[in-house]
Amino acid sequence: MTYPPEPWHLRGQLYLSVWLLPRARLPELPPGLAERARPILIGGRAVVGTAWVRYESGGVLDYRELLSAVLVSVGARPGVSIVDIWVDSEASRAGGRELWGIPKELAAFEFPDPSQRASAVTVAATTTGGVPVAEARLSAGTRLPGRWPFGFPVTQTLHGRVLGTPVRGSARLRFGAARWHPNPAGPLRYLAGQRPWLTLSLTDFRLVFGRRPGDRHRGA
Template structure:
């Protein structure tokens, strides 16, 4: 096992955009997840988040990431399920899949404070220009991720603190790529969580 045991302690920079997408255009959600949670609806729209993440040196792992996730709910409790995700670390890919059922694949990245791009198998996924505004105070962030793992829905807690503030992300998404369901659309809003410190997962009970 080349990846660390959970929980992973990570830190770095995150840029997220929130989109409204017609619910009938959502990507497929595994049956185990769909049986446990359902998409949050605003009229005929669902809520999708996309994020560029730079996990930097000093945490348990360092790598870069692009993901797309759907906002879900279990009753009145909000949840997130990740439908697409790419990293540039085989260890992160393997750990994400085996520990939490996160469907990580590999990609090549350019990710700076102002520009982002991801390519997989020689085919572009997306690019973005990042413009950060003034960041505010360090704030706590908490959410739970629901994924399909070994035939059941697994819920994993995520906790972080970060300096948060609005930003502007100008996306170009490959229409024939895996995120093509967002191509030609504009995000509703974008945010930056800078210098975050994150705890992903839980300590397993003793055997």
């Protein structure tokens, strides 16, 4: 499967929900990372971010995505580690895994518009069915003026090494709301019965994922 070389220039719409979870509910970090990274706690609770994303034309790929990531630190360096992620693009799945160690799986999405209901069902390679992952009702609220920059490293393991991949971009920002319904028997069951602490809508975002030519490779 071919995919674009890094960095990936992407654009689209994103709904981010931030959760404060008891540490006992945290999903496992990727293999090889648990020994090096520790979750960052706020008031004894771990910080988990989930996002529904619609990548649109104008970037190197257009597809839909659902992800869950944990805020971690490796030494003194903070970052986010993606623990669960689904896409509806074979190219995105292959590139995420091979370039950055992101454990992307395939899913079928119902995500016609960011302000409507979103749902994801895993795509099983050997069967005709899949497992429901989650549903959510998304809505956008008050818009903040201007475009807001953002940047952070995504911390994963690749070929036995801990790798920090830079993400940077900007977006229009709105306070939002999300009513989540994760499948209590599915892969996001650690969110079942919990409520997001905060939801933000990043509209018309533009981001660069990965290193530009000449950037120094960053391990951890």
